[in-house]
Amino acid sequence: MERAHAAPAASPWQRTLWVMCAVQGIMMMAFSSMSPFLPLYIEELGVRDPRAVDLWAGVIASSNFLIMALVSPLWGAIADRRGRKLMVLRTTVAISFFTFVMGWVHNVWELLGARVLQGAFSGYSASATALVATVVPEEKLGTALGWMQSSAMIGALVGPLAGGLVSDHVHSYRVVFYLTSAFAMTAFLITFFLVKEGFHKPAAAPANKRSFIGQFRAVRALKPVQAMFLVLFLAQFSVMNVQPVLPVYIKELAAHSQHVATYSGLAFAVTGLAGLVAAPIIGNRSDRLGYRRTLVIAMFGAGLFYIPQALAQNIWVFIFSRFGLGLFVGGILPTANALVGRLAPKDQRGQIYGFTSSSTFLGSFAGPLLGGFGSALFGIRTMLGLTAALYLLNMLWVYWKVQDPPAMDHTP
Template sequence: MSQPVAHAPRHHAALAFIFVTVMLDMLAFGIIIPVLPHLIVDLIGGSIAKAAVWVGAFATLFMVMQFVFSPVQGALSDRYGRRTVILISSFGLGVDFIVMALAPVLWLLFLGRAVSGICAASFSTANAYIADIVPKEKRAAAFGMLGAAFGIGFIVGPALGGFLGHWHLRLPFWVAAGLSLLNFCYGYFVLPESLPPERRAPRFDWRHANPFGAVVLLRRYPQVFALAAVFFLINLAQFSLNSTYVLYTDYRFGWGPQVVGYTLGLVGLCSGLVQAVLVRRLMPKLGERRMILIGLSLCVLGYLVFGLASSAWLFLTAIPVFCLGGLAGPPAQSMMTHQVDPHEQGRLQGALTSLASLAGIFGPSMFASLFALFISDHAPVHHLPGVAFVLAALLLFAATLVAIRATRHAAPASASTDDIAVAPMAPASLGDVLAADLPSPDPVEPSR
C-alpha cells in the first residue's frame, strides 16, 4: 500500500516530534547506566563478583521482556495507533524509574527492570511512526535521523548520570523519571497520531505478536540468513560490554561512576561521528562488502585491546578503534534490505530485532558470569579479567568469516549513500553498546 504524501511542514514537524521523543527516552536510559551496577553492589553488600552476576541477570531479564513484548506492542500500535502506545510506555517508564529510585531491596529493583523492559519495547513503535509518515525513497534518511537521536541521548545521558551519581547513586533515577514524564507530557500535547483509523488493523491478532514467527522469513533468503547470523554475533559480542564494562573498569582501573559516564559519552561521540560522517563519506569509495569486512576487523581489534589492556590509557585508545567497527552496520543492513521484497521489509526488521533480543537474553549472563569467574579465587587462568572481551573478539572473528563467505558474490551497491540507514545496530545499539539496560535502536526499521 503506497504511503500518503504529507504536506512538507507537517511532515518535518512530525519528524521533529518523534526525534525529540526518542532523544528524551534515550537520555532517561543513559543517565542510569553508570550507577545501576554500583547500586546493585550496595544492595547486596559490596561484593563486585556477586554484583557482576546480578548485573547479568538484570540485563537478561530486560532483554526477555523486550523479546516478548516488542511484537506485542507493535501489534497494539497497528490496532490502536502509534501515539497511544508511545504515551503509555513513556508514562510507565516514568513511574518505574520512581519505583527504582525508592527501591530499598534488590528484588524490587529487579522488578523495576522487568517493567522497564516492557515499556522500552515502544522504541519499535517510534520506528513504525517513521515508516507511516515518510515516503519509501526518503525513509532511510529519516531512520538515520532517528539514529542521531539515539546518539545524542547516549552521549549526554551517561555523562550526566556519572556526574549526578557522584553526588548520590539514586539521583540519576529521579532525573530519568522526570525526563520520561516530561516526554509523556510532550507527546500528549504535541505528538500527532501517524496511523489514521482507516489504515489500522481491524483487530489485535496474537499471531502477529509472535516473537518467533518473523525469523522464519530469513531462511527464504540465503544471503540475508547469513548476514543475519553476522548481525546476531555482533549483538552477542556487544553484551560483553553491556554486562561487564562498568564493573570491569572499576575492578581493573578503579573508575567510579563519574569516569565511567565520561568514557561512555566518549563512546557515544565516536560512534555518532562514525555513523553520521564516515559511513556516508567512505561508502562510495569502499563499497558495501569492504565496509562490512573493515568494520568487523576493527571490532575484533577493539575487543582484543579492551580485554588485554594493561593500563587505562591503552584501554581508552581502543575506544575509537572499536567505534570504527560501526562502519559494518549500515552496509550490512542495506545489503539485507536489497534482497527482501518491499512488502516484507517490516518483517525483516522484526526478525532482526528478535535476534538482537535473543542475544540479549543469553549474552549478559554468559559474559558477566565469565567475568565473575576470572576475578574469583577459582579462576582457571589468573590475570585475565578481560576474558569477556577476548571471547567477544573471537565471536566477531567468526562473524567476519561468515561475512566473507556471504558477501563474496555481492553486486556493487547501486543506491546512493542517502539510501543507506545509519542508525546504530542494536541495543544499541551501542544500542547500544555499553548500556546494560539500554534498549537497542532497531536496524533500519527497528521494531523493538
C-alpha cells in the same frame, strides 16, 4: 530591491524525523544513565561479594531484554494495526514509570522485578525504528536511521556522564533514577504533541496471520530478512556482553582514584561521542556504498578496537580504545535496520521490526548474562578478547550470507 529567497520548509517526513531524533536522544539518555554505577548500586542494595556483584549485574542488565525479545513481535504486530506512534507513547510511559520504581527499591530482588516489568511493557527501539522507517522515503532510509543512531549516541554520551557526575555530586544513585524517569516522561509529551504519523488502519489480517505462529511464517517467507536475524543477534551480543561489568574493570584500571563513577561515565560517553560523529556519515554512505559492504567495514573496525581494551594497562588507553570503537560500532545497527527496511513491505514493517528486534533483544539478554558469568570465571580481559573475535565472525557471516536489495547490489 529583491527579497532574499527563504529557505525551503522542511517536509512532513523531515519534521517527524527531527522530532523523533530528539525523542531518541532523550530515551537513550534514560537507558544509559545508570550504566556507570549499576554494579555499585547493587553493592549498596546489600550484595557484598565481588563475584556476586558481577553475576547480579549481568542478570539485572539482561532480564528486561529477554522479556522484550518475547513480546516485541506482539507489539510489532499491534503497531501495524493500531499505529507506530501509539507504541512509542506506550513505551515511553512504561520506561518512565519503572525507572522511577528502580530508584525506590530496597533490595536487589525488587530491582530485578522492576527491570522485568519494564521489559514487558517497553520496547522503544523497535517502535521508533518502525515509525521512522515508515514515514521516510526509501532512498533516504540509511541516512535517516543514521541520524537516529547519532541522536541515540548523543543520549549515550550525555546519559552515562551525567549519571556518573550526579551520583558523585549528590552521593545518591537513587536521584539519578528519579531524574531519568522525568526525562522519559518528557519524551512522551514531545511525541504526543509533535509527532505526526498519518497512519491508516489496514484491513483486518487473515486469522492464520494474526497468531504468533502465523506472523512468524509470514516473516520467514521473506528469505533475505532471515540472514539478518543472526547479524543483529551477534552485533548486540558483542556490544552488551561486557558492558555491565566494565565499571568493575574501570575501577581496577583507575586504582586509588576517588572518581571511579566519573571515569566510568567518561568511558561510556566517549563511545557515544565517536558514534555521534560517525553514524550520520556511515548511514549516508551505506545508501550509496551498499549495506553489506558498510556492515563488513564497521564490524572489522569494531573488532580491532576491542583488542587494546583487553590489553589496557591504564584508564586512558582504555578510554581511547572506547572512542575508536564508537567510530565503527555506531554504524552497525542503523545500517542493518536500513537493510531490513528496504527488504520489508511497508505494511509489515512493524511486525518485521518486532521479530528483528527480538533478535537484538536476545543478544542484549544473552550478552550481559554470559558476559557476567564469563567475567566472573575467566576475567574481564578474556571476555574483551572474545568480543573482538565475535565481531570478526559476524563480519564473515555478513560477507557470505547477506545481500543488498537488487536495485542497489554493490557486490563485486
